[in-house]
Amino acid sequence: MKPVSIGLLGLGTVGQGVARILTRNAAEIERRTGCGIRVTLAAVRDRNKAEALNLGIGITTDAQALVSDPSIDIVCEAIGGEDPTLALLHSAIANGKHVVTANKALIAIHGNELFRAAHTHGVTVAFESAVAGGIPIIKALREGLAANRIQWLAGIINGTGNFILSEMAEKGRRFDDVLAEAQALGYAEADPTFDVEGIDAAHKLAIMASVAFGMPLRFDAVYTEGISKVTREDVEFADELGYRIKHLGVARRRKDGVELRVHPTLIPERRLLANVNGVMNAVVVYGDAVGPTLYYGAGAGSEPTGSAMVADIIDIVRALDADPSHRVPILGFQDDALKEHVMLKTADYQAAYYLRLHALDQPGVLATVTDIFGKLGISIEAILQKEPEMAIAGELTEDSIEVPIVPIILLTRRVREGLIEQAIERIQALSTITQPVTRIRVESL
Amino acid sequence: MKPVSIGLLGLGTVGQGVARILTRNAAEIERRTGCGIRVTLAAVRDRNKAEALNLGIGITTDAQALVSDPSIDIVCEAIGGEDPTLALLHSAIANGKHVVTANKALIAIHGNELFRAAHTHGVTVAFESAVAGGIPIIKALREGLAANRIQWLAGIINGTGNFILSEMAEKGRRFDDVLAEAQALGYAEADPTFDVEGIDAAHKLAIMASVAFGMPLRFDAVYTEGISKVTREDVEFADELGYRIKHLGVARRRKDGVELRVHPTLIPERRLLANVNGVMNAVVVYGDAVGPTLYYGAGAGSEPTGSAMVADIIDIVRALDADPSHRVPILGFQDDALKEHVMLKTADYQAAYYLRLHALDQPGVLATVTDIFGKLGISIEAILQKEPEMAIAGELTEDSIEVPIVPIILLTRRVREGLIEQAIERIQALSTITQPVTRIRVESL
Numbered sequence: 001m002k003p004v005s006i007g008l009l010g011l012g013t014v015g016q017g018v019a020r021i022l023t024r025n026a027a028e029i030e031r032r033t034g035c036g037i038r039v040t041l042a043a044v045r046d047r048n049k050a051e052a053l054n055l056g057i058g059i060t061t062d063a064q065a066l067v068s069d070p071s072i073d074i075v076c077e078a079i080g081g082e083d084p085t086l087a088l089l090h091s092a093i094a095n096g097k098h099v100v101t102a103n104k105a106l107i108a109i110h111g112n113e114l115f116r117a118a119h120t121h122g123v124t125v126a127f128e129s130a131v132a133g134g135i136p137i138i139k140a141l142r143e144g145l146a147a148n149r150i151q152w153l154a155g156i157i158n159g160t161g162n163f164i165l166s167e168m169a170e171k172g173r174r175f176d177d178v179l180a181e182a183q184a185l186g187y188a189e190a191d192p193t194f195d196v197e198g199i200d201a202a203h204k205l206a207i208m209a210s211v212a213f214g215m216p217l218r219f220d221a222v223y224t225e226g227i228s229k230v231t232r233e234d235v236e237f238a239d240e241l242g243y244r245i246k247h248l249g250v251a252r253r254r255k256d257g258v259e260l261r262v263h264p265t266l267i268p269e270r271r272l273l274a275n276v277n278g279v280m281n282a283v284v285v286y287g288d289a290v291g292p293t294l295y296y297g298a299g300a301g302s303e304p305t306g307s308a309m310v311a312d313i314i315d316i317v318r319a320l321d322a323d324p325s326h327r328v329p330i331l332g333f334q335d336d337a338l339k340e341h342v343m344l345k346t347a348d349y350q351a352a353y354y355l356r357l358h359a360l361d362q363p364g365v366l367a368t369v370t371d372i373f374g375k376l377g378i379s380i381e382a383i384l385q386k387e388p389e390m391a392i393a394g395e396l397t398e399d400s401i402e403v404p405i406v407p408i409i410l411l412t413r414r415v416r417e418g419l420i421e422q423a424i425e426r427i428q429a430l431s432t433i434t435q436p437v438t439r440i441r442v443e444s445l
Numbered sequence: 446m447k448p449v450s451i452g453l454l455g456l457g458t459v460g461q462g463v464a465r466i467l468t469r470n471a472a473e474i475e476r477r478t479g480c481g482i483r484v485t486l487a488a489v490r491d492r493n494k495a496e497a498l499n500l501g502i503g504i505t506t507d508a509q510a511l512v513s514d515p516s517i518d519i520v521c522e523a524i525g526g527e528d529p530t531l532a533l534l535h536s537a538i539a540n541g542k543h544v545v546t547a548n549k550a551l552i553a554i555h556g557n558e559l560f561r562a563a564h565t566h567g568v569t570v571a572f573e574s575a576v577a578g579g580i581p582i583i584k585a586l587r588e589g590l591a592a593n594r595i596q597w598l599a600g601i602i603n604g605t606g607n608f609i610l611s612e613m614a615e616k617g618r619r620f621d622d623v624l625a626e627a628q629a630l631g632y633a634e635a636d637p638t639f640d641v642e643g644i645d646a647a648h649k650l651a652i653m654a655s656v657a658f659g660m661p662l663r664f665d666a667v668y669t670e671g672i673s674k675v676t677r678e679d680v681e682f683a684d685e686l687g688y689r690i691k692h693l694g695v696a697r698r699r700k701d702g703v704e705l706r707v708h709p710t711l712i713p714e715r716r717l718l719a720n721v722n723g724v725m726n727a728v729v730v731y732g733d734a735v736g737p738t739l740y741y742g743a744g745a746g747s748e749p750t751g752s753a754m755v756a757d758i759i760d761i762v763r764a765l766d767a768d769p770s771h772r773v774p775i776l777g778f779q780d781d782a783l784k785e786h787v788m789l790k791t792a793d794y795q796a797a798y799y800l801r802l803h804a805l806d807q808p809g810v811l812a813t814v815t816d817i818f819g820k821l822g823i824s825i826e827a828i829l830q831k832e833p834e835m836a837i838a839g840e841l842t843e844d845s846i847e848v849p850i851v852p853i854i855l856l857t858r859r860v861r862e863g864l865i866e867q868a869i870e871r872i873q874a875l876s877t878i879t880q881p882v883t884r885i886r887v888e889s890l
Contacts, residue, residue, distance in 0.1 A: 021734045031782035134735035136589025144581025147755030289752040290579035297738035307735040310592030322771040337476035
């Protein structure tokens with residue numbers, strides 16, 4: 001059988017990982033597939049730089065020529081971005097080529113149209129590498145847990161964010177300080193917004209939710225909150241209460257709709273997910289038959305990402321000349337069986353909540369606060385009242401003087417988020433409350 | 446498309462799980478596969494008991510008739526044991542039926558011949574449920590990590606054993622005491638040998654190793670050591686040194702051969718695997734490209750096991766009328782590309798070691814012991830010398846009196862097991878050593 005020919009778009013960190021793995025493990029992979037798999041051509045911007053890598057691959061600067069080259073069976077995209085990537089993938093698909101991509105933003109935002117095009121042309125689009133790097137989480141959701149009605153999933157799916165929170169928790173460091181180090185180490189981009197504000201995690205969450213629930217991609221419906229407001233104090237108070245703060249992507253399918261949310265989350269410290277530290281990723285998936293399962297590994301990097309792309313390539317190679325009906329559908333559900341789901345509004349989300357209040361050190365404050373919760377029917381799980389600290393109450397003015405301020409930490413039971421918002425509004429209206437209430441969601445998983 | 450017809454051998458805990466999942470999640474599964482999947486017939490021993498379950502399934506007591514029934518596409522085996530199960534599966538295969546089985550002993554011992562028969566008849570044998578229950582670990586090894594040369598794997602793959610060790614560690618209980626409770630709770634069989642002595646784990650390890658390394662099943666080559674000799678003292682000393690004791694199955698592929706071993710193991714307490722407690726299972730897999738990945742979930746139970754069996758069924762259904770070459774091969778490697786590997790002897794295993802010695806409280810004992818290690822070129826990582834305890838030295842006789850005995854705990858660096866055995870022999874020959882040396886392997890993972 002003649003070797004399968006791969007065209008590589010991009011020869012950066014990820015592209016090189018794919019090329020290196022296919023070369024180094026060629027014999028082992030051929031034992032698996034029964035045929036060779038070769039990267040025959042790579043499209044790059046800088047020909048000299050690419051040739052200096054000495055990978056033994058044909059090099060072109062004409063990406064359009066690569067995606068229309070009749071000798072290429074599978075196009076493997078590792079350039080990222082939207083333009084010209086999206087157009088190139090559409091060309092590849094129109095030319096009858098299967099596509100493997102690590103481009104989470106592209107899949108999250110343009111996946112629906114790409115998948116329709118692939119369906120029309122009888123090819124597949126594979127994106128294991130777009131979520132949680134080398135962890136085969138898409139395969140687990142799409143195939144390994146296919147017997148289940150998946151009820152929810154929750155994951156640490158951004159390594160940079162997890163590195164920052166881990167350092168804050170383990171070493172008592174401040175957010176800005178760790179972020180600066182992460183940038184120096186190359187974990188975080190010069191513009192860290194995508195990682196730190198949760199946009200990258202939201203892309204990945206949207207993709208996982210579609211595969212888990214069998215629905216079109218709904219990146220637009222993901223509620224996204226970053227970690228830049230998580231303070232060292234919150235990390236410490238959470239610890240005192242037996243929790244760790246992690247930046248989670250959570251997708252939950254309820255009777256009345258779907259919650260898609262990315263935000264800092266308190267997790268009980270005994271949970272495995274609470275003990276996933278540094279740049280590692282992990283996802284917990286809850287299926288109605290299997291119960292909770294967890295998948296852990298490197299969420300990024302040249303070869304971990306390459307590992308996932310090459311696994312996708314191998315899947316495609318096994319069924320290269322099979323009837324498309326014998327392939328696993330792109331989202332694991334038949335293309336015509338995807339279901340639109342109701343996307344719940346944040347007020348309808350359900351979680352437990354960690355609230356941090358700062359009150360004047362006066363008798364009766366706690367009673368007033370707990371009364372607000374009682375009237376709204378919100379049960380309190382735990383209260384932590386700390387020693388008063390001297391601080392300025394309210395806005396800083398010429399007349400400001402320091403007064404004793406008491407930090408109060410509350411953990412609620414599981415409740416509708418709309419109710420918590422009402423409680424916070426009422427609490428903040430109290431004259432004894434000196435600054436905005438901090439609210440972090442709690443998931444017992 | 447007409448529904449796919451499943452014949453179920455056995456309608457006990459696992460068989461009922463399969464039937465329940467296929468009924469409850471019929472709509473979701475049909476969205477995935479594009480066709481219905483029905484259990485049409487179940488073969489049981491006790492017809493009345495089966496009919497009382499009211500599952501809406503045809504019932505027969507003639508298992509042989511089921512495996513030759515031309516209307517049945519896939520035979521799903523959930524009876525366990527070897528006789529008549531093996532003959533029934535051979536019949537099913539000879540009749541052109543795909544086979545799904547949860548029978549780890551059968552696969553570990555007779556897998557090679559079953560797979561050959563399946564190859565001859567153009568059908569597949571699927572056994573995701575045979576290892577680690579609902580965790581899709583076979584799929585991860587066979588497909589998700591297919592880009593990798595898998596270097597090693599290590600797993601907690603027997604829930605009963607892990608329950609016992611977890612209780613010993615968390616509550617300071619003794620082995621016998623927890624075992625009795627596990628039996629009362631139904632976690633452990635009346636004859637707990639298979640679980641406690643590691644035979645069940647050895648079956649599962651043999652299966653994972655074949656899928657990971659692409660080699661025929663070699664259950665005969667698995668070194669197996671149970672947990673019945675793990676004492677509360679060892680659990681406590683391990684804790685003091687920053688380790689937990691877990692019963693692991695370890696498969697390692699080295700240049701000179703393969704280690705297949707099941708034994709109690711010290712793991713650094715910060716590792717996720719060290720924090721897998723109770724009846725849960727977890728497996729760490731190390732691939733050359735992806736690095737370490739971990740898979741966690743329920744290792745047994747009606748629906749977790751059923752989840753894995755139904756996932757296998759769905760995989761088969763997707764490619765039911767495809768050419769066999771388009772299916773993933775049974776072990777993930779082409780049937781004719783499996784490689785016999787050298788099976789290493791225990792003396793050639795490599796690990797670090799925890800040793801517990803009991804010595805007379807005399808000056809110079811520790812120097813004599815460390816001298817033995819030094820002469821053998823074994824590096825010591827840590828030494829813990831405990832307070833003397835009054836105890837009988839050696840055999841109990843009429844003249845026995847209690848003398849002060851010092852427990853000494855040593856952790857070695859990574860070394861050939863043959864050297865450790867020599868060291869232990871020399872230590873035990875010392876007149877100052879009062880009882881046999883305890884030896885537990887240490888893996889840093």
